[in-house]
Amino acid sequence: MKGFAMLGIGKTGWIEKERPHCGDYDALVTPLAVSPCTSDIHTVWEGAIGERNDMILGHEATGTVIETGKEVKDFHVGDRVIVSAITPDWGSLEAQAGYPMHSGGMLAGWKFSNIKDGVFADVFHVNEADANLALIPKGMSLESATMLCDMVPTGFHGAELANIAFGDTVCVIGIGPVGLMAVQASTMRGASQVIAIGSRPICVECAQKLGATDIIDYHNGPIDEQVLALTKGKGVDRVIVAGGDRTIFIAAITMLKPGGCVGNVNYFGNGETLEVPRIAWGCGMAHKRIEGGLMPGGRLRTEKLASLVNIGRFDPACLITHTFHGKEHINDALLLMKDKPQDLIKPLVILN
Ligand code: NDP
Ligand code: ZN
Numbered sequence: 001m002k003g004f005a006m007l008g009i010g011k012t013g014w015i016e017k018e019r020p021h022c023g024d025y026d027a028l029v030t031p032l033a034v035s036p037c038t039s040d041i042h043t044v045w046e047g048a049i050g051e052r053n054d055m056i057l058g059h060e061a062t063g064t065v066i067e068t069g070k071e072v073k074d075f076h077v078g079d080r081v082i083v084s085a086i087t088p089d090w091g092s093l094e095a096q097a098g099y100p101m102h103s104g105g106m107l108a109g110w111k112f113s114n115i116k117d118g119v120f121a122d123v124f125h126v127n128e129a130d131a132n133l134a135l136i137p138k139g140m141s142l143e144s145a146t147m148l149c150d151m152v153p154t155g156f157h158g159a160e161l162a163n164i165a166f167g168d169t170v171c172v173i174g175i176g177p178v179g180l181m182a183v184q185a186s187t188m189r190g191a192s193q194v195i196a197i198g199s200r201p202i203c204v205e206c207a208q209k210l211g212a213t214d215i216i217d218y219h220n221g222p223i224d225e226q227v228l229a230l231t232k233g234k235g236v237d238r239v240i241v242a243g244g245d246r247t248i249f250i251a252a253i254t255m256l257k258p259g260g261c262v263g264n265v266n267y268f269g270n271g272e273t274l275e276v277p278r279i280a281w282g283c284g285m286a287h288k289r290i291e292g293g294l295m296p297g298g299r300l301r302t303e304k305l306a307s308l309v310n311i312g313r314f315d316p317a318c319l320i321t322h323t324f325h326g327k328e329h330i331n332d333a334l335l336l337m338k339d340k341p342q343d344l345i346k347p348l349v350i351l352n
Pocket of ligand 2: 040
């Protein structure tokens with residue numbers, strides 16, 4: 001079979017690979033639609049998780065089940081499924097402790113395009129199919145369903161990590177597809193003012209549609225100063241970080257009220273350390289928490305998030321600005337994600 005792979009840091013291309021083996025609890029899936037993630041960009045072009053050779057990329061796919069292991073109960077050949085980007089080992093001690101995304105070691109629930117081949121392939125392997133797949137609800141578009149693999153659960157996890165409560169003021173730093181879903185999640189969790197930080201007009205327009213009450217452009221000066229000015233010096237109750245570089249916590253902590261919380265879902269691709277501002281962090285005593293996390297993954301969470309879309313609460317298909325047809329366009333879509341042109345939020349490649 002063929003797959004579109006990271007050949008080494010900064011290098012990608014199509015390779016031939018053996019079709020994966022399906023274990024007793026597993027499934028093999030052929031993709032219906034895939035989407036590249038900014039994380040693929042950090043992985044390939046920043047070498048963020050180190051060297052990877054001939055590793056098939058991609059962790060966002062909807063697909064059709066083509067084989068199941070003999071112990072798989074709920075999924076069958078021909079089922080159309082949403083495959084979560086994070087596919088934990090649910091029997092692990094880490095999962096039992098409430099951290100399935102770290103099953104088997106830190107970040108090890110993130111298997112596709114990290115510790116095994118990803119989904120930009122003719123066929124890919126899903127461990128623990130009953131726990132890690134979800135059926136695409138009847139009538140749901142591939143656009144909406146594919147955004148449920150990673151963009152929705154990650155943006156929503158940002159709101160969970162920030163622990164948004166009714167009436168909280170929230171700042172969402174970064175309004176790419178992940179940050180936009182964090183804006184959506186903030187409004188659904190009852191935020192009052194939602195300040196969104198970004199610059200590309202297409203993202204700004206989408207943020208406003210999803211509930212952002214104020215927009216700040218980080219090109220117009222330090223964002224903490226702009227947020228403090230907007231809030232009459234008070235700052236915000238919660239911050240979600242979905243963009244920015246390794247100095248972003250300086251602004252995030254400075255704009256946060258004492259007792260507030262930063263929920264980070266950003267993937268910092270370089271640098272040895274991340275900076276925290278001493279004075280704004282109350283010299284260590286401000287009760288300003290930073291929670292950073294990989295999204296949890298799994299069937300139940302995917303089904304629940306899909307039910308929100310299915311019942312009409314929101315539709316993540318609004319994130320897709322570029323649609324390609326055919327696997328020969330996977331590279332085009334990936335390069336769009338790398339270059340982030342003005343008219344891009346998220347590309348989708350439809351395969352079947
Ligand atoms: P994008 O690159 O599409 O969006 C980044 C956003 O940050 C844009 O709105 C951009 O603004 C803004 N931005 C850039 N620089 C700054 C700055 N200095 N200060 C403030 N804002 C800035 O990313 P995605 O939405 O695709 O992904 C966001 C992050 O989430 C990535 O790091 C990705 O790897 C990570 N991720 C994490 C996952 C997890 O489970 N934790 C899963 C999936 C992704 P502009 O409008 O100018 O472009
Ligand atoms: Zn991702």
